[in-house]
Amino acid sequence: MGISQEISFRLERLILDGGLAPGQKIPSERQLSTRLGVSRAIIREALHELQGRGVIETQHGRGSFVASIVPNTDDLEDNSPLMHLFAGHPRTLYDLLEVREQLEGQAAELAAQRATRGDLHRITKAYRALEDTDPLSNAKPDHGFHQAIIEASHNPVLVHVLNGLKNMMLLTVHASVANLNPRAEMRQLIMKQHKQIYQAIMAGKARTARKVAMAHVRFVQDSLRSLENQGAEVIRVSLESNNFHENPTKRY
Amino acid sequence: MGISQEISFRLERLILDGGLAPGQKIPSERQLSTRLGVSRAIIREALHELQGRGVIETQHGRGSFVASIVPNTDDLEDNSPLMHLFAGHPRTLYDLLEVREQLEGQAAELAAQRATRGDLHRITKAYRALEDTDPLSNAKPDHGFHQAIIEASHNPVLVHVLNGLKNMMLLTVHASVANLNPRAEMRQLIMKQHKQIYQAIMAGKARTARKVAMAHVRFVQDSLRSLENQGAEVIRVSLESNNFHENPTKRY
DNA sequence: ATTGCCAACTGGTCAGACCAGTTTTTAGTT
DNA sequence: AACTAAAAACTGGTCTGACCAGTTGGCAAT
Numbered sequence: 001m002g003i004s005q006e007i008s009f010r011l012e013r014l015i016l017d018g019g020l021a022p023g024q025k026i027p028s029e030r031q032l033s034t035r036l037g038v039s040r041a042i043i044r045e046a047l048h049e050l051q052g053r054g055v056i057e058t059q060h061g062r063g064s065f066v067a068s069i070v071p072n073t074d075d076l077e078d079n080s081p082l083m084h085l086f087a088g089h090p091r092t093l094y095d096l097l098e099v100r101e102q103l104e105g106q107a108a109e110l111a112a113q114r115a116t117r118g119d120l121h122r123i124t125k126a127y128r129a130l131e132d133t134d135p136l137s138n139a140k141p142d143h144g145f146h147q148a149i150i151e152a153s154h155n156p157v158l159v160h161v162l163n164g165l166k167n168m169m170l171l172t173v174h175a176s177v178a179n180l181n182p183r184a185e186m187r188q189l190i191m192k193q194h195k196q197i198y199q200a201i202m203a204g205k206a207r208t209a210r211k212v213a214m215a216h217v218r219f220v221q222d223s224l225r226s227l228e229n230q231g232a233e234v235i236r237v238s239l240e241s242n243n244f245h246e247n248p249t250k251r252y
Numbered sequence: 253m254g255i256s257q258e259i260s261f262r263l264e265r266l267i268l269d270g271g272l273a274p275g276q277k278i279p280s281e282r283q284l285s286t287r288l289g290v291s292r293a294i295i296r297e298a299l300h301e302l303q304g305r306g307v308i309e310t311q312h313g314r315g316s317f318v319a320s321i322v323p324n325t326d327d328l329e330d331n332s333p334l335m336h337l338f339a340g341h342p343r344t345l346y347d348l349l350e351v352r353e354q355l356e357g358q359a360a361e362l363a364a365q366r367a368t369r370g371d372l373h374r375i376t377k378a379y380r381a382l383e384d385t386d387p388l389s390n391a392k393p394d395h396g397f398h399q400a401i402i403e404a405s406h407n408p409v410l411v412h413v414l415n416g417l418k419n420m421m422l423l424t425v426h427a428s429v430a431n432l433n434p435r436a437e438m439r440q441l442i443m444k445q446h447k448q449i450y451q452a453i454m455a456g457k458a459r460t461a462r463k464v465a466m467a468h469v470r471f472v473q474d475s476l477r478s479l480e481n482q483g484a485e486v487i488r489v490s491l492e493s494n495n496f497h498e499n500p501t502k503r504y
Numbered sequence: 505a506t507t508g509c510c511a512a513c514t515g516g517t518c519a520g521a522c523c524a525g526t527t528t529t530t531a532g533t534t
Numbered sequence: 535a536a537c538t539a540a541a542a543a544c545t546g547g548t549c550t551g552a553c554c555a556g557t558t559g560g561c562a563a564t
Contacts, residue, residue: 002312002516004300028545039518041293044546048256048297052304060254061525061545095409098362102354110350157347161413254547280514291549296515313514313556507564514557519550526545534537 003038008046010036012055015066025063026056094221101217103162104146108197108213110153112206119152120202127198131191145194149201149213186223193219255290260298262288264307275411276403277315278308346473353469355414356398360449360465362405364458371404372454379450383443397446401453401465438475445471 015026026032029047033040047064050056058064111119126148130141150162193216200209263278278284281299285292299316302308310316363371378400382393402414445468452461 004516008304030545041296041519042517044293045296045300045516048300049304052260052301058546059526060547061527063526063545095407098358098407099355099409099413102358103351106350106354155347155350157351161351256547282514293550294548297547299515310515311557312516313558315514315557505564507562509560509562511560512558514555516553516555518553522547522549524545524547526543528544529540529542531540532538534535 004042004045004049007036007038007042008049011046012050012053015055022066024066026066028063094224097217097221097224101214101221103158104150104217105210105214107146107150107153107155107158107162108201109206109210110155110158111149112201112204112209114154115152115201115204119148123148123152123198123201127194130194145198149197152201189219190216256294256297256301259288259290259294260301263298264302264305276318278318280315345476349469349473349476353466353473355410356402356469357462357466359398359402359405359407359410359414360453361458361462362407362410363401364453364456364461366406367404367453367456371400375400375404375450375453379446382446397450401449404453441471442468 011026011032027035029040029043032043036043047056047058051058054067056064057067111123115123123145126141126145130145150159153159193212196212197209197216200212263284279287281292281295284295288295299308299310303310306319308316309319363375367375375397378393378397382397402411405411445464448464449461449468452464
């Protein structure tokens with residue numbers, strides 16, 4: 001581990017272990033530099049790291065200060081650092097939907113082929129719940145319906161993979177429900193798609209089930225995209241030129 | 253807001269928007285420095301900030317890499333209950349291949365659409381290695397080839413999912429290579445399939461890429477199955493009852 | 505084919521300079 | 535004495551160029 005890291009940890013411990021209270025000023029970079037016997041560059045790197053972690057805040061010409069809200073260490077548990085960044089990021093939404101299109105399609109196909117009576121019963125139950133529920137902000141029944149289908153695929157790997165995506169999936173399902181359902185005609189279409197999926201699986205029509213399931217995900221995808229284009233608040237942060245890596249030639 | 257901050261935000265967005273997948277290497281500090289027109293010190297400060305946020309990880313002498321999304325939640329590592337249940341279980345092999353068929357198909361399609369020059373170069377390199385290597389029981393080049401394609405899809409979610417399956421995948425790739433390659437005519441077919449995939453991606457023929465990639469996985473699947481039926485020693489480990497669910501009515 | 509070494513990467517650290525804001529001191533005026 | 539405005543003395547922000555320390559890949563000798 002480099003000196004810079006060591007310094008940042010040392011400073012963090014100093015701050016957290018008492019000494020410095022929120023809002024308090026920490027020594028200047030040059031002071032820290034001489035006192036800790038390292039170059040100012042190292043101090044600056046360490047401070048930037050703490051800044052990234054939200055431990056301190058810096059003001060040009062004034063100094064660095066202990067951040068008011070000390071981040072609890074529990075931060076790293078529920079949502080991994082990137083998870084937080086990915087969550088709600090529109091790109092990830094589409095990336096996720098791309099993958100979902102495939103996997104849900106296959107799940108539907110396999111479900112149509114392999115579902116047992118018990119599976120069919122569970123799917124029916126979930127479908128009924130989906131029909132009955134007040135469609136306002138009802139991400140749960142939606143997820144339950146898809147989950148029942150996935151489990152009926154009898155492919156543990158598939159179940160496991162989709163389970164791993166569950167958190168992010170819930171996010172997208174929620175996003176879709178929240179953005180799409182309020183629009184009456186969209187809700188109609190989605191319910192119709194659910195019905196198609198349900199019936200195809202019930203009838204054991206594998207190819208059809210795959211097709212409609214994929215179409216369903218794709219529909220959600222396209223709808224969100226069009227919503228986004230017409231200015232709804234699905235975040236879009238477009239950006240300046242990247243001189244960074246080459247860009248994919250075509251993307252979306 | 254200082255340049256350093258701006259740079260860190262820009263980098264973060266480029267990572268997320270630019271399709272930089274977890275584990276992927278980001279340009280060297282000196283490259284970024286010249287490309288973004290700022291000093292290396294600034295780049296380093298920005299990188300330290302991202303490091304503090306957990307977006308990247310840095311290794312002395314090697315470079316900086318996009319942090320994996322869920323570094324710990326991948327329970328498929330060594331001794332997870334699932335892995336134990338899965339390992340060597342022939343059913344799992346086919347389940348895995350089922351999922352792989354979809355995901356590899358999509359990866360190939362997206363790679364054909366989105367691959368940058370750098371991606372194409374990496375794929376070519378991996379392909380060459382695949383051609384040159386003595387095909388006897390060497391799963392590594394095979395895996396490298398597929399990996400290069402997957403990364404060229406520029407879909408972090410897809411990369412992540414397939415990465416999570418990496419261990420199991422290596423198992424199946426190994427199985428396929430070990431069982432299939434020794435048979436001359438099979439090896440020929442597989443090499444031909446690889447060539448088709450390679451050419452389709454190079455030519456940017458997305459649909460074709462998907463088709464041949466899926467056909468490739470399916471071929472491996474079918475071949476293993478037929479081998480198994482004629483009594484070859486496909487790892488055939490027990491196949492005790494699966495309490496996974498009720499038994500599907502039709503299965504294989 | 506293997507080994508070993510060397511050149512060319514990569515990040516890590518340092519020194520000193522200068523720019524750009526902020527605060528304090530000081531000098532000058534009233 | 536009080537007020538004000540200039541100047542000095544802070545603060546962080548950026549740049550440059552150098553050198554150290556790991557990693558990697560190719561090339562020569564074996």
